[in-house]
Amino acid sequence: MIEAMIEAVGDDGVMMVAGLLVGLLFGAAAQHSRFCLRASIVETAHSQLGAKLAIWLLAFTSAVMFVQIAILADILDVSGARQLSAVGSMSGAIVGGLMFGVGMILARGCASRLLILSATGNLRALVTGLVLTLVAQASLRGALSPLRESIGGLWLIDGGETRNLLTVLGLDTIAVVGLAGVVMMGALWLAVVRKVRWSHALGAVLVGFAVSLGWGLTYQIAQVSFEPIAIQSVTFTGPSTDTLMAFVNQSAVVYDFGIGLVPGVFVGAAMMALLTGEFEIQRFGPEVKMERYLLGAVLMGFGAMLAGGCAVGAGMTGGSIFAITAWVAVFSMWMGGLAMVYWSERCVPLVITFRR
Template sequence: MLNSLIDLYGDSAVMCAAGLLVGLLFGAAAAHSKFCLRAATVEVSEGQPGPRLAVWLVAFFAALVTVQGTILVGALDTSDARQLAATGSMSGAIIGGLMFGAGMILARGCVSRLLVLSATGNLRAIVTGLVVTIVAQAALSGALSPLRETLALLWTVPGGSTRSVMTTLGMGVPLLTVIAALALMGALIFGRAHRVPLSELAAATLVGLAVSVGWAATYAISQISFEVIAVQSVTFTGPSTDTLMALVTAPDVIPSFGLGLVPGVFIGALLTALIKGEARIQRFDADSPMERYLVGGVLMGFGSMLAGGCAVGAGMAGGSIMALTAWVAVFCMWVGAMITHRWMSSRPQMVQSV
């Protein structure tokens, strides 16, 4: 069937359609589960781990177990994925991760959460998301790219086995899959103990599954295409910049996985918000100062490009294939977020509802 679709519509169109379907699943599931790394870090930094941490853990371990399980049965090979095959930057993962973590606290959401909130009518998220996208593009190929490259080259690791956590730990796929399955069960039990509704836990599991489906779909297409197809999964900073640039500069847009993913997430989140009656306009006000969101957007835009991805792209997609720099990046995102939240909590005038 996949061969027929590629013959009929072409590789690019099929990749775009795959991104759209994965995006619909991710957007709807993330909206219903209230999936949000920022909220999870806030709970932990306040010493009150609860529902939002449970949702994030379920999503993360669902991605890990399904990706590794797919690799185990021979339906996926991620050795050529950028996060493993290309030269990685440890300095970028550390510095970029810390910046991204601080930024998502200031902006009250990571890049994926901002996209989901934008679909519900949150104007703050739309403006902040645009700032993230513009700064990310500047860091990728614009005025900020020399600084990004300088910081990224401070400490690099070669691609291949050196960049794999599994190689470092001497762990095989079967053992990792079992450990991930047990961790997922623990996360689900933890969620129920904190009275997270079953529907939200199921949706969180689907968030992780969307990451796995992204890897599997792009891998399957790459195996039968005559073109060189990048094996990839859910990530938002790069695709968001591509989508924006395509809208404002490109007369002829070449379809891609990312160009399907972003509108897919938006549509999935919008439909969920409409069904649940949660769509409403939200603006900046005295309790939501614009300057805080703008600074957060700048930090996330630059930080994500330096770290090699956002909280989902590096933290979940990269983490699920055990890329060393991805694990370092998401750890530093946690650290940066917790430090920033504690700093803000010590200044009552800066504290908002979380």
């Protein structure tokens, strides 16, 4: 089937279709489940192990389980993925992750959450997401790229086994699937205790499945293509910049996985919001400090490019294949977010509040 599609629309066209399908699933599932790392961090900072944390854990462990089961079944090989094979930056993962975590709290959502909220009519998220994307582009190829390269070059690690956390820890795939299963059962128990709706829990699992689907589809395309295809999965900062630049700075759009992913997520989230009656136009108002959102967008845009991806791209997608820099990045995002909530609510409570 994939071979026939490649003959009909070419390698790039098939990759775009794969991105679109994954994006539709991710967008609809993330919108319905309220999947959000920022909300989980705020909840944890308030010493609450609640519904939002349960949703995030279900999504994360599902991504790990589905990907590792596919590897165990010999239908997926991620050794050639950029997150494992290329040189990685530990300094970038740490500094970028901390910056992203702080920015995520200020902007009330990570890159994926802002995209999904934009699709539900949230104009604050739309403006914040555009600023994030522009800063990310400047960090990747523009005026901020020398600073990013300087910080990222402070501590580099080689690709291959050095960057594979499983190799470093001496764990095999079977053990990882077992551990992920235990954590997932714990997340399900927490979801039941906190009275999470079953459809929201299912949506969280589908968010994780979408990550594994991205890896699986791109791997299968790479196996039958005559051209070299980079296997990849869900991430937002890089694809968002590519999508924006494709439509504002290029006369012809070059199709790839990201060009399908970003519109797919937007459409999937919008359709789910319309079906559930949750679509609502939301604007900046006197009680909503725009400067807080813009500062958060700047920190996330630069931080994501430094860390090698956003909360989903570096965290879940890279984490599901156990890239050591991805786990360091997502841990740093948690630490940055927790520190920001603690500092703002205990030191300057009148300036910024974060409860929904």
